[in-house]
Amino acid sequence: MDQEKIxxxxxxxxxxxxxxQAVLAEKLGITDRAVSKWENGRSLPDASIMLELCGLLDINVNELLSGERIAMENYEQIAEQTIVEMKKQEEHKNKKLLTAESVIVAISAVSSFVIILAGLLLAPYRPTVGVILCYAGTALALCGTIYATTLEHDAGYYECPNCGNRYVPAMSEVIFAVHYGSTRKLRCPCCGKKGYNKKVLTK
Ligand SMILES: [Zn+2]
Known part of the structure; x- marks a missing residue:
């Protein structure tokens, strides 16, 4: 597939x-950064939103994947197989992102704990070093959390418990949302209700 042509x-x-780009992104419930990435040939639309995208652009999936309008119909089956394959790839990619998140959380939690502890133990003898270590440990924990949250935000979608809508909220909403694991309290853009939105890998 020729990403640039597509x-x-x-x-x-x-x-x-x-x-x-922003309007198209909003209609699809994704970020305009994603649309810009497709258009620059840096990524392909996720299989899970491909049909919706085709509907909005008035083309079929064959045409989307070949990057031009075509009249043939016997390629439909091939396109469907491609979609199934791509959906699997998307799931795999998102799983990897979420695993990376857990690893980063664990590493930054342990290392910032060790650094802060060292700072506290050193403080009575070397106050300056102790304070610096405490600050460094806190900063590390904060950076780890923000980076991990970015990964979580980019992997898949959040599902509204009320209407079942799957969407990507703004990064700022995700960062400040109450959460346990990757389930976050968010306001659904579709029905407007607040609830605990579960992380899902595909749309
Ligand atoms: Zn909803």
Whole structure:
């Protein structure tokens, strides 16, 4: 698949429809950064939103994946197989991101604990070093948390417990949301209700 060609095709259809990148992103419940990545040929739309995207752009999946309008119909089956394959890839990629998140949380928690502990133990003898270590440990814990949250935000979607809508919320909402594990209290953009949104890997 020619990502660059597909990207240019998406961009031209989007403009034909009079959508900005932000409008298209909003309709699909994804970030406009994702749309910009497709259009620059740096990534392909996730299989899980491909059909919705095709619907919005008035093309079929064959056309999307070949980056041009085509009249043939016997490729439909091939495209469907491609989608199944890509959905698997998406799930795999998101699983890896979430695993990375857990590893980062564990490593930064343990190392910041050790650094802060060392700071506290040293403080009576070397106050300056002790304070620096305490600050460094805290900063490390904070950076680890933010980075891990970014990974969680980018992996898959959050599912509204009320209406079942799956979406990607803004990063700021995710960071400040009450959570346990990767289940976060968020407001659903579809039904507007607040609830504990579970992390799901595909749309
Ligand atoms: Zn909802």
């Amino acid at each position: 990207g240019k095709f998406i961009a031209s259809l989007r403009k034909e429809k009079g959508f900005t």
